[in-house]
Amino acid sequence: MTLQAKLTWAAVAVIGAISFAIVALARGEPVNAAWLVVASVCIYVIAYRFYGLFVANSALGIDPTRQTPAYRRNDGLDYVPTNRYVLFGHHFAAIAGAGPLVGPVLAAQMGYLPGTLWILAGVVFAGAVQDMTVLFLSTRRDGRSLGDMVRAEMGPVAGSVASLGVLLICVIVLAVLALVVVKALMGSPWGAFTVFCTIPIALIMGVYARFIRPGRIGEMSVIGAVLLALALVFGRTVSEDPALAPYFNLSGPTLALAIIGYGFVASVLPVWLLLAPRDYLSTFLKIGTIVLLAIGIVIVHPDLQMPAVTRFIDGSGPVWAGSLFPFLFITIACGSVSGWHSLIASGTTPKMIENERQIPFIGYGAMLMESFVAIMAMIGASVLHPGIYFAMNSGAGAIGTTVDSAAQAISSWGFVVTPDVLTQIAHDVGETSILSRTGGAPTLAVGMASILSSFLGGRALMGLWYHFIILFEALFILTTVDAGTRVLRFMIQDFVGAVVPAFKETQSWANNLIGSALACLLWGYILYQGVIDPYGGIWTLWPLFGAANQMLAAIALTLCTVVLFKMKRERFAWVTIVPTAWLVVTTVTAGLEKVFSPDAAVGFVAHAWKFSDALSQGKVLAPAKDLATMSRVVFNDYVDAALAALFVCVVLATLVYAVIDVRKALGNSKSTAVEIGGAAMAGGGS
Amino acid sequence: MTEARSFRFACEMVVKTARLMVGVPDYETYVEHRRVNHPDLPVMTYTEFFRERQEARYAVGKGRFRGCC
Numbered sequence: 001m002t003l004q005a006k007l008t009w010a011a012v013a014v015i016g017a018i019s020f021a022i023v024a025l026a027r028g029e030p031v032n033a034a035w036l037v038v039a040s041v042c043i044y045v046i047a048y049r050f051y052g053l054f055v056a057n058s059a060l061g062i063d064p065t066r067q068t069p070a071y072r073r074n075d076g077l078d079y080v081p082t083n084r085y086v087l088f089g090h091h092f093a094a095i096a097g098a099g100p101l102v103g104p105v106l107a108a109q110m111g112y113l114p115g116t117l118w119i120l121a122g123v124v125f126a127g128a129v130q131d132m133t134v135l136f137l138s139t140r141r142d143g144r145s146l147g148d149m150v151r152a153e154m155g156p157v158a159g160s161v162a163s164l165g166v167l168l169i170c171v172i173v174l175a176v177l178a179l180v181v182v183k184a185l186m187g188s189p190w191g192a193f194t195v196f197c198t199i200p201i202a203l204i205m206g207v208y209a210r211f212i213r214p215g216r217i218g219e220m221s222v223i224g225a226v227l228l229a230l231a232l233v234f235g236r237t238v239s240e241d242p243a244l245a246p247y248f249n250l251s252g253p254t255l256a257l258a259i260i261g262y263g264f265v266a267s268v269l270p271v272w273l274l275l276a277p278r279d280y281l282s283t284f285l286k287i288g289t290i291v292l293l294a295i296g297i298v299i300v301h302p303d304l305q306m307p308a309v310t311r312f313i314d315g316s317g318p319v320w321a322g323s324l325f326p327f328l329f330i331t332i333a334c335g336s337v338s339g340w341h342s343l344i345a346s347g348t349t350p351k352m353i354e355n356e357r358q359i360p361f362i363g364y365g366a367m368l369m370e371s372f373v374a375i376m377a378m379i380g381a382s383v384l385h386p387g388i389y390f391a392m393n394s395g396a397g398a399i400g401t402t403v404d405s406a407a408q409a410i411s412s413w414g415f416v417v418t419p420d421v422l423t424q425i426a427h428d429v430g431e432t433s434i435l436s437r438t439g440g441a442p443t444l445a446v447g448m449a450s451i452l453s454s455f456l457g458g459r460a461l462m463g464l465w466y467h468f469i470i471l472f473e474a475l476f477i478l479t480t481v482d483a484g485t486r487v488l489r490f491m492i493q494d495f496v497g498a499v500v501p502a503f504k505e506t507q508s509w510a511n512n513l514i515g516s517a518l519a520c521l522l523w524g525y526i527l528y529q530g531v532i533d534p535y536g537g538i539w540t541l542w543p544l545f546g547a548a549n550q551m552l553a554a555i556a557l558t559l560c561t562v563v564l565f566k567m568k569r570e571r572f573a574w575v576t577i578v579p580t581a582w583l584v585v586t587t588v589t590a591g592l593e594k595v596f597s598p599d600a601a602v603g604f605v606a607h608a609w610k611f612s613d614a615l616s617q618g619k620v621l622a623p624a625k626d627l628a629t630m631s632r633v634v635f636n637d638y639v640d641a642a643l644a645a646l647f648v649c650v651v652l653a654t655l656v657y658a659v660i661d662v663r664k665a666l667g668n669s670k671s672t673a674v675e676i677g678g679a680a681m682a683g684g685g686s
Numbered sequence: 687m688t689e690a691r692s693f694r695f696a697c698e699m700v701v702k703t704a705r706l707m708v709g710v711p712d713y714e715t716y717v718e719h720r721r722v723n724h725p726d727l728p729v730m731t732y733t734e735f736f737r738e739r740q741e742a743r744y745a746v747g748k749g750r751f752r753g754c755c
Contacts, residue, residue, distance in 0.1 A: 074719060074723075075719070076711075076715060076716035076717075076718075076719035076720060077711065077716060077738070077739065077742070078742070080711050080712070080715055080716075080719075082706065082711070082712075083699065083702070085699060085703070086699060086702050086703045086706055087706070089703035089704075089706065089707055090703065090706040090707055093707040094707075209736075210737075214732075214733035214736060214737070215710075215732055215733055215735070215736030215737075217704075217705060217708060217710060218701070218704075271740060271741065271743075271744040272737070272740055272741075275744055276708075276740050276743070276744065279708060279743075280708045283707050283708050284704065284707075284708075287707070348709075352711075483744065486744065
């Protein structure tokens with residue numbers, strides 16, 4: 001390193017340290033979001049240069065002379081050597097989604113500091129390492145999927161356990177994401193109208209790109225964007241029209257059924273008609289909005305209203321139950337480490353890498369960027385008055401259903417707020433009420449609307465910005481629902497097909513209809529139970545989602561560890577062992593607490609007992625309103641407890657197999673990793 | 687001149703990135719690949735290429751998963 005480079009890095013470190021100290025040590029006075037942004041960027045840059053590259057070069061031993069699958073199997077379609085910046089964009093677009101936007105918002109109930117610390121530490125030592133290592137492994141195996149790699153390296157049983165884990169996470173992800181949409185759209189004619197409009201808009205785009213101007217992605221996207229903007233603007237007119245508004249003023253259960261029905265129909269239609277155009281629109285909108293948010297935060301650099309740490313670190317919070325450890329690490333899933341990314345990193349990206357040297361930039365770098373999205377979401381939630389934040393994210397069971405009861409309850413927690421403030425903010429964003437709009441998306445929308453409107457349009461446009469953010473989140477969540485239902489259908493066909501071979505035939509219409517129906521039934525059941533849950537759904541279900549996602553990350557990192565041992569690189573295996581151990585400890589602790597905790601707010605079983613005891617005495621416990629709701633709560637508690645227990649079993653089973661494999665690898669003096677290519681097949685690169 | 691050229695290059699890269707984000711790789715690269723490696727085999731037109739890629743992006747069962755978070 002030259003002297004100049006050393007001085008530059010020292011400067012980055014000092015600036016980062018100062019900003020971070022301001023963020024971490026400030027008490028009492030609001031901190032400006034700019035410090036958080038500067039601190040995060042400095043940490044990312046240093047982490048990439050000094051840890052990411054170390055892991056890539058020393059621990060994984062990337063080999064720039066080794067031929068990548070993009071060259072070895074070049075077919076111009078799936079396997080194509082691709083410019084690293086183009087591929088970075090592709091990879092980032094594939095991993096970015098609702099997770100990093102919602103998790104940090106929910107975590108803000110403990111203040112901005114605990115969540116921020118975990119987002120930064122988690123991404124540097126766990127999330128980005130996972131993404132990069134899985135990408136590396138898959139690149140050395142012709143772009144094979146995570147499940148295939150687990151099967152090849154750890155045996156068929158471990159492979160099946162991992163597949164079961166993926167199936168579970170799919171069900172939970174779809175249910176919880178759909179729940180976020182339901183919570184954002186219920187009782188919101190403006191939101192419901194614009195999101196509904198995305199369906200005909202997608203159909204028009206689909207027909208356009210299929211028949212009128214085949215393959216013109218740019219043209220169809222512009223048409224879609226213009227129509228979407230019209231729907232957004234016209235949505236206000238609809239919501240104010242007494243004749244039209246009632247059609248779009250929908251209750252939670254109605255919306256849930258509509259989304260389940262949508263998921264079923266969309267997943268059996270040809271992809272070009274609905275799924276693909278929606279996907280194009282949501283991908284471009286997603287990237288555009290993320291850029292817009294970054295610009296907004298830099299220009300406005302608002303103060304953070306949320307305290308650094310709130311009293312809810314003790315686990316008594318109204319947004320989600322549980323203490324800081326382990327539940328904070330479950331709640332913020334995607335911004336710091338996300339098991340889902342291991343599926344993406346072993347998908348299309350490894351088939352397009354030009355050179356192994358580019359793996360850190362794409363694997364580690366894209367995840368750092370994702371983490372930055374999570375930091376922006378944290379800022380979005382923290383710029384709101386804490387009173388508004390808690391009014392939006394607490395269930396009716398905690399704050400009641402009127403602004404008066406909400407203001408009273410929230411003020412009693414120490415966040416003084418008047419009913420007028422709650423009414424005014426609802427009016428500003430063009431809604432009748434913002435109470436109990438759980439799920440993170442609406443909170444983020446209000447936060448972002450207040451940031452964006454302060455440099456574009458002022459208060460008059462706040463409603464438009466709010467519904468724009470809601471639309472953007474709903475659009476790509478519904479795309480995920482459609483695509484995810486297809487994936488789930490395939491996995492169900494695979495599992496059931498092991499018993500009934502005829503069911504495996506994916507070309508059969510009957511199979512697809514039955515498979516889709518089963519898939520929708522699985523996630524639809526959990527969604528519906530979340531919607532009618534008197535606690536607001538997210539309170540109950542988000543920890544399950546987080547646990548599922550972290551469980552998958554634990555499986556992926558376990559695979560990485562096993563392979564490092566098999567490659568005889570055990571000297572460096574701590575780079576994956578440390579995050580694996582942390583994830584196993586947090587997911588297993590969280591899972592066990594969810595099942596066995598005697599605290600009815602945390603443990604599903606304790607909660608079920610509390611309600612069934614009351615039920616046997618004929619008493620109704622709040623927030624349930626009648627005995628039927630009570631027995632439903634009890635049944636759902638048992639379902640949730642069983643799911644949590646299953647997650648723990650999946651993690652522990654994978655761990656047992658890993659220990660066996662590591663011992664075997666240690667006893668072997670040569671590399672036993674199942675790689676493709678390498679020196680023997682090198683040469684002849686095109 | 688060079689500035690205009692590098693601007694054009696940057697625009698091309700942005701368009702390629704945007705296309706790949708939705709699962710459509712570069713068509714020119716595909717045609718070139720077929721011309722060099724399989725000169726005797728037919729080459730898909732852009733329309734066919736687009737449709738093939740669109741189907742492939744959402745074809746389940748090849749270990750393809752689409753993002754959530």
